[in-house]
Amino acid sequence: MSVGLVVNPLAGIGGPAGLAGSDGAAVQREALRRGGRPRASSRAVEALRVLAAAHPGAEVLTAAGAMGEDAVREAGLFPRVVYSAAASTSTAPDDTARAASALHGAGATLVLFAGGDGTARDVARGLPAGVPVLGIPAGVKMYSGCFAVGPAAAGALAASWTDCALPTVEAEVLDLDEELMRAGRPDPRLFALVPVPSAPGRTQARKAATPASEREAVHRAATGAAARMLPGVRYLLGPGGTTAALGRVLGLDTTPLGVDVVEDGRLVARDITADQALAAVAGRPAQAVVTVIGGQGFVLGRGNQQLSPRVVAALGPHPLLVVATEQKLIDLAGRPLLVDTGDPALDARLAGHLTVVTGPATASIYPVSAATAAPIEGDPECV
16 A cells, blocks of 8 residues: 655744744745744654654655655655656645645555645645545644644554555545634635544544534633633733633733733733744743643644744743633543644653643643654554
8 A cells, every 4th residue: 555745845834933824925934034944844754754663665655855755765765756846946735736646646545745724625636536645734723634643643554554455534624714814713614525544543633613602611711710820920822712712801902813921911922923932931930821622632733833842841840721611621532632742752741631720610630642652553453
C-alpha cells in the first residue's frame, strides 16, 4: 500500500504571529514580518520518522522540494517525486491540489498532507472521491475531522497502512473565511467528505459548535474562572468562546480569536504574537487561560499557537488555567484532553491531570495526554 505526501510549506505560519490563519500571500508576508516561522515541514518529518522506524528505507511518493521531498529525505526515507510546482520559491493552493492528484495518479493509496483546514480543502479538491487521506496537523485552524491527533499518530497510521488496507471512516473537511474569522464571526463550512483510516484515539473529531442551550453554562464557567484569577498575576487569555465570555465577565474588550494580556482586571495588551506573549510574562507570575475545543478535547495546539512552547515553559510549574463547560467534558466520553505544542518534552511534562473550572463553585479533575505521544501498539486490524 503506497503512501504519498504533500506539504503546504507555509501552513501555520500565521498562528504564532497572531493572525488567526495563514491563507493568502499578504497574510504570509505579514506573518514573516512578525517573526512567524513555518512548521509544516518539521511536523511532516516527525510523522515520517515514525514510518521510517517501522519500514526503514521505504519509498514515499511526494512533490518536489519543500512540498514534501525535503521532509522525506530528512526523515531518512526515499522520495519519488511525481509533481513539481511551477515556482520553486513559493506554492499556491492549486499546487497542493495538483500534487494530490499526481500522487493518486502515481499509485498512492493514502495521501498524507501537512497543513491545516485550507490544505485539507485543496487536497480533497485534487482527488477523486473515495481516496483515503490523513492530515498531519500543522495549520492554525484545524476544525476538520481528517487530521491525526499529532504527527506521531499520523506516522503510526501510515506505517500500518503500508502493510495492509485499514478500515476507513468518512470525515468532514471544514474551512472558514479567515477575514470573517478575524472580524469575530467564525462560520465553518462543509467542503468535502473524505475517507480517513479508522483508529480511535489517533484521529481527531471535527470541532463541535456550542449550542444555544450551553450559553448560560459558558457564562457560569467564565464566572468561575474570573473568581480564580489572583491579584498580581498576569494572565494570557487564549482564543475561544468561553475565554471571550471571561473577557465580558471582566468588563474588558478582549479579542475572541487572539491572545490578550490581563492583570488585576486591566487589559494590558490585546491580540499579541508569540514573541510579545513571551515578553509579557518574562520574570513575573503568569498563567495562560485556555478552553477546551468542543468535540476534539485540545487545550493547546489548535488555534492558540501564540502560546508557543517557549511561552508555556516560561509560565512556571502551573502554566494553565483551563475553563470549560461540564457538557464539553461529558461529550469527550472519557477521552483525555490533548496538548500539542510542537515540543514533545513539554507535552509530556503537561500530561497527567488538570483542574478544569466549570462554574463559580465547581471544577473537575480531568486527565490530559500529549498528542505527540500517541501509542503505536494495538494497530487496527486489516480489512
